Amino acid sequence: MPHGLPRKIRIAFILQVVMASLAIVVAFYVVAILFKYSFIQKTLQDEAQHYWQLHQASPVQPPPNTYNLRGYLVETGYSSLSLPAGLRELEPGFHDLEEDGQLVWVDRQQAGTLYLVFLRSQATRAALWFAVLPAMLALFAIYGATWFTYRSSQRLVSPVAWLARLVGRWDPRRPDVAELAPERLPADVQGEARQLAQALHALGERVQAHVSRERNFTRHASHELRTPLTVIRMASDVILSDDSLAPRVARGVQRIQRAGRDMEAVVDAFLILAREPDVAPQSEWFQVCEVVEQEVDNARLLLGDKPVKVEVDCQRQPMLFAPPRVLHVVLGNLLRNACHYTDRGQVRVVVDAAEVTISDSGIGMSQETLDNAFEPFYRGAPERPQGTGLGLSIVRRLCERFGWQVDLMSTPDRGTTARIHFGSGVGPAPGADVPA
Incomplete structure (x- = not known):
């Protein structure tokens, strides 16, 4: 059964997993982009604001310098030659320097210009731990739940699939309904599947009994209908053999003979139609x-x-x-x-x-x-x-x-x-x- 219920359920779950995977992959990409260009940007902006607050309290406050963050300050009136070459021409705002692998926030105030540099590799690592990894765990959870649901559904429909395969192997002319007898059903065929099997078994027995009655009727009708027709034909032959028979009577007997032959032909035709199509008539x-x-x-x-x-x-x-x-x-x-x-x-x-x-x-x-x-x-x-x-x-x-x-x-x-x-x-x- 190439298009049976188990196959349809399997295809449905496969499509569900594929669609969920595509959705989560897209979510991975969107989260990574948002983390990199929104969360990091907001973090650098907050760092710059915090630094200027410290600088206002103490002008000798050095720029931030941590494992993830590098800071450079060019005070007003001083040259920017002390900056790395890639930062000197940047305007205020957020910049993604792909060649240098840096994410840069430039904040210009009256006291000077602050350059905050966040390494792209650090941003990627942070996105992996805080965004992609949880999403992957969610994907594996979806896979596990889908597999568990699929196996449960497969166990539920397996009795119906077994019943469909069994009935599909039947010869329509001689169905083996005994295979669906209650005592021969597998133990896992329960509930609606068992009720369906019992209903098919009862229906099959009724059909077999009906076919048997029809076959017996055809056999008996053939004999019972031919017998009086044979008597009529033989009696009319005897009457017609009398040479002294009046012409008018002879014509009437001949009509009886023809009607008898017609009736025999009709009986034969009906019996042919009543037989199975694979039973060839004489x-x-x-x-x-x-x-x-x-x-x-x-x-x-x-x-x-x-x-x-x-x-x-x-x-x-x-x-x-x-x-x-x-x-x-x-x-x-x-x-x-x-x-x-x-x-x-x-x-x-x-x-x-x-x-x-x-x-x-x-x-x-x-x-x-x-x-x-x-x-x-x-x-x-x-x-x-x-x-x-x-x-x-x-x-x-x-x-x-x-x-x-x-x-x-x-x-x-x-x-x-x-x-x-x-x-x-x-x-x-x-x-x-x-x-x-």
């Missing part, structure tokens, strides 16, 4: 045009007496590797929609090398209806009794499951065009070597 190579012809025959029965003509144009003869009943469901839903919403004109199905296009001259769809057409239970024309609003939603889910692309284009009162693009699942035409 697929085979089949002719796309054959499926189109079968679904078009079923669609013609839906038209009844409508003045609508259904045409098929197989410009190519592609083969597709997929469950055939899935394509039956996809084409069946699209053709039923085209027939339901077309009152006159035609429905045309074109099969190309890698796609099937279904165009109609029906009522069409507005842009709002087109944007929501694939939403479950959405119906663009609720005044029409056909449909539940699930057909196009199922079509999209099935196409996404097999890597197909389905698109809708429509203009109100001019019709709708649905296109299914199969992509890489299309195989060679009949007569060529079909992949195994």
